[in-house]
Amino acid sequence: MKSLDFDWRAGRVPSYTYFVDDETLDVQREAYGEYIAENGLGAGRAFKSLELMTDDIKSMAISLFNAPAAAGASFTSGGTESIFMAVKTARDLTRHRRGEPDGRYNIVACETAHPCLDKAGQLLGVDIRRTPHTAEFRADPALLRTSIDQKTMMLFASAPNYPFGTFDPISKIGRLAQERDLRLHVDGCWGGFLSPFAERLGYPIPEWDFRVPGVSSLSADIHKFGYAAKGASVVLYRDVEDQEHERFSFSGWPRGTYSTPTFLGTKAGGAIASAWAVMHFLGVEGYLRAAKLTMDATMQLIEGLNAIPDIYCLTPNGESNLISFATSDPKLDIYAVADRLEECGWLRGRMREPKAIQQGVNPAHLATVTEYLAEVRKAIDHVRGNVAAPVAYDEHSY
Ligand SMILES: Cc1ncc(COP(=O)(O)O)c(C=O)c1O
Structure with a gap:
């Protein structure tokens, strides 16, 4: 059944999983x-x-x-x-x-x-x-x-x-x-x-x-x-x-006091x-290594996304590993880009205000930065060639 899932080890998932190495x-x-x-x-x-x-x-x-x-x-x-x-x-x-x-x-x-x-x-x-x-x-x-x-x-x-x-x-x-x-x-x-x-x-x-x-x-x-x-x-x-x-504590049953810290x-x-x-x-060393991989991937993604015409990142500041990108082209629907990326195996998070594609970055994303940036460009071209494509936005998406 796992074959039905998005491939999180290969950096295809925007949150939910946090993968440093095997x-x-x-x-x-x-x-x-x-x-x-x-x-x-x-x-x-x-x-x-x-x-x-x-x-x-x-x-x-x-x-x-x-x-x-x-x-x-x-x-x-x-x-x-x-x-x-x-x-x-x-x-x-x-x-x-x-x-x-x-x-x-x-x-x-x-x-x-x-x-x-x-x-x-x-x-x-x-x-x-x-x-x-x-x-x-x-x-x-x-x-x-x-x-x-x-x-x-x-x-x-x-x-x-x-x-x-x-x-x-x-x-x-x-x-x-x-x-x-x-x-x-x-x-x-x-x-x-x-x-x-x-x-x-x-x-x-x-x-x-x-x-x-x-x-x-x-x-x-x-x-x-x-x-x-x-x-x-x-x-x-x-x-x-x-x-x-x-703490929660309760004594009103025959068994005596039941108490849990959380x-x-x-x-x-x-x-x-x-x-x-x-x-x-x-340990500290391992977490530093993981943080470097995560932040390297984040900064490379921000730089690469900002280099795509009509695309800009909302918070390009290196303060965290969460990034969102929007478009300055009113004719380009960013959710249609997200839909296309998902058809190609890249699960995307959607931001409602402003409309943007949002993701968290983890070390698994580093190896796929170049491939992903190329996929984003291709998805934009695809959407521009299919402007009538319906845009599905699931209000419940995370
Ligand atoms: C800032 C922040 N607070 C709280 C939570 C909730 O955490 P959990 O999903 O582990 O319950 C999340 C989850 O992504 C989060 O990003």
Whole structure:
């Protein structure tokens, strides 16, 4: 059945998969297989080894994101769960501090924030207020400021955001959070395991982690550019005491108290083992190597796309590995170009505002840069020769 899929190893997929090399994939697979039956719910009781691995992953994350040594951290199943936990923690902490057991609050974010924030908001009864982005596709601190009211509990910033790959001005937002006594969550789910290494390679990565005063929590996905098997992310809290409000506990059944640190009950032991094994296998050196491949591919793609007549990249700044390209030719439909590329085996992401083709870049894209750029040129020629071709845009495409 795999023959039905787009070929992610050959750089044909714009996100979903993050492939550095076969060796790392083998480490992922072997560690996952070793723990295929073990359950993270029993970490520390039945499975001491899973607790040791989880604690080690948390310490590595605390150090990588420049959190205080005594910071709190949780291992979760992905970006969605990490952000859900940050919202739940903020809500329950705010209810506790304000003495309002059923208090309803809001979070102020830029419209570029990932939709899992709204998913968390809907499920937790927290309102999400989105403000327009600037012309540079970043959060506008002045607009965030005007959306704050008495019920605001947290600001939310992306580092970087998924649509454009730009970083919100975290330092300014951190100052705003401190000034208004609000929490600030930084979503590093996409770039968390890339940015620290791209920064060391000299890319212009703005300060975004716990070095920024005012950041109270941060999420980063190990199953993206940490190259672990799916089901691995971390959420960190500057103040370990906040974590009291992250945990779920329930005693109203005959079996006694049931308590979980995060959302999941049963948790894949394989996901913990794979994250732990890959983090040790790659180490700083391996992540630097992967970041170089990723950013080399990104910069080559940006340069090559900008060299195509009537095509331009929206954010050609080397701040992240997310790129989008649009057209300056009003007669050329960029979605028709995406459709044509998909007919030729290149799955493409579509941006709605502005209309553009968007993708994340991983090391698997490097080997195919030249081939892909030639395919884009061919797809444009094809569309120009078939201007009446229908344009299918799936609203649900990612
Ligand atoms: C910036 C950002 N935040 C959150 C998420 C959600 O992560 P997940 O799909 O692992 O739940 C993503 C996923 O791409 C993301 O790019």
